[in-house]
Structures are given as structure tokens and as C-alpha cells.
Amino acid sequence: MKNTIITKDQIQAAAQAAYEKSKDIKGGVNAHYIPYLANINPDLFGLSVTLPDGTVYNYGDTEYKFGIESVSKVPTAILVMRQQGPEAVLKNIGADATGLPFNSIYAILLENDHPSTPLVNAGAISACSMVLPAGDSDAKWKAITDNITDLCGSAPELIDELYKSESETNFNNRAISWLLKDYNRIYDDVPMSLDLYTRQCSLGITASQLSAMAATIASGGINPLTKKRIFDEVISPKITSLIATVGFYQHTGDWLYTSGIPAKSGVGGGVLGVLPGKLGIAAFAPPLDDAGNSVKAQAAVKAFVEKLHLGVFDTVNPVIQY
Ligand code: GLU
Helix, strand or coil: CCCCEECHHHHHHHHHHHHHHHCCCCCCECCCCCHHHHCCCCCCCEEEEECCCCCEEEEECCCCCEECHHHHHHHHHHHHHHHHCHHHHHHHCCCCCCCCCCCCHHHHHHCCCCCCCCCCHHHHHHHHHHCCCCCCHHHHHHHHHHHHHHHHCCCCEECHHHHHHHHHHCHHHHHHHHHHHHCCCCCCCHHHHHHHHHHHHCEEECHHHHHHHHHHHHCCCECCCCCCECCCCCHHHHHHHHHHHHCCHHHHHHHHHHHCCCEEECCCCEEEEEECCCEEEEEECCCECCCCCEHHHHHHHHHHHHHCCCCCCCCCCCEECC
């Protein structure tokens, strides 16, 4: 196995090239089932890379606050692991791919033992129900947002209009919550757990913040911007394995095969990618493919990883020189 050295200049050049190459790509449509998301400017596009030494390379609209949506499932799964350990997530929720859409009720019926993984809607609602302290919505919400602030090094901001828009239209998620309750997989009040999930999906976040979160995961729990240890390093491989298994909905296998990077996407157009021990990357562009993954963000992340042979399955395994 050959080990090549790559410099920070090469990383910067690859990020810029990936941004330029992807910025004019057409295709995809904004998420239409959530009215707020349907109306976001489809031309917004940003790419951000954060290194473990705190260096950040930002291109395009990396300071625009978009709906974090499903990417919020990652920090809340981390929070539950911080509070109760990785085994509690495996036991109460599971770590398996469903192979079905993120909001599938069929997936729950097929696996009535577990909601499968905290990174699809069912498991994420279940994860919100596990957040401590039990029974106290305000305190749970504070734990959820403080955890995201820890991971990003700066606070997310609730987009009220998105929260309203989702709360008024989340009928499918209401069905999921009550079905899970029937299977004893909701560990707190049902409407409260669903509301926390809906609220966390409605948080505004920037691509730059998401790349800091990704870099914190890649660095074994140390936030490269604040230098603080946010979580025990045993959590990193656990959350990254969940991301690799199901991060791109029912296209996760295709994504991993073609890109080589564990990444989580959300219907707000965000993608968070983790290269363990190496760096964090995030991209954002609203138009999505048929599974709900941002078309441009996928292209940019793929181009970056490919250029430097950074894929986790790539035998080149480059070492970053500092
Ligand atoms: N809030 C969205 C939902 O529950 C999130 C979906 C997603 O990003 O996958 O439908």
C-alpha cells in the first residue's frame, strides 16, 4: 500500500476546483413536500472543508443558513451516545440500513423489533425520545441545540417559518411516531418527541458550520475550531458507521460505491461528509435527486474526494502534511 503526502495547498486547490466544476451543474428539484423548502433560491451553492488543525476552506454560499433537516439526525444520535453510550443506541434503535425511503412506514412494519437506525425518520424520532432529561421538553431542546453548538463551534438558529411549515404538514411523521409507540420504541411522551424532531429539522445551519461538525467527528470528538473535546473518541467510529450505512437514503450503496466517503444528506440540500482522521467536508445546494440528495453537493464532494484519492476504501491513503 503506498502512502502519499498531500499538502494543505493541494487540499485548497482541490476544494476550489470541485466548487468550480460543480457550480453550473443543472438538474434536481427543491424538496416540494415541505412548502418552505420549495421556495428557497435553487441557485445557492456552497462548499466547505475543515481540517483538524482548524483551517477552513470556504467557496460560494457557505454562510447561508438553510434547513438542516435530516442532517440533524447525526448530532442527535451523537447526543444520545454522549448521554447513554453507543450500546444504548444499538439496543433501543438499531444500526441497520432499511433500503427504503427515509420516511418509510413499510420499513417499520418489516422490522417491528427496531426502528433500524437513528438516521431515518423513525429512528430519529426515537432518538429524540431518548434525549435526557426525560419528560422536560425545554431541557431536552436545550440539550439538542447545545450539542449542535458544541459540534459546530457556533450556534444553529431555528427557522420559525420552516418549523411552522413542517409542523403543519408532518402527517406521515405523526403516523410513524404512533406506530413506534405501539412497538415500545418511543421512550418519552410521543407528541413531545415528534415536536423535538420536527424542531431540530427546522434549525438553520451553514455549510461552514456543518463542515466543522464533520471535522469534529473526523477528529475523534475534538472540535478543530474551539479545540474542545466534545465527545469520547469511541463515538466517532460508531456515528461514522451509521452515516456510511444509511446517510444517502436508499441510494447509500450507490453513493459509497461512487464517492468513497461516508456522508449524510438532508432534504434542505445539505451534505455532511466525514473522512476519519483526515477532515470534514460539507456542501449545500437545494435541488435534490429522486431520493432526496442534493445534486450539486454530491457532485462537489465526489470531485474533491476523487481528486485527492481520499475515499475511505482507496488504497492510496494519503497523509496530510501540516
Ligand atoms: N423533516 C424532514 C422529514 O421529516 C426531514 C427529511 C430529510 O431531510 O430526510 O420529512
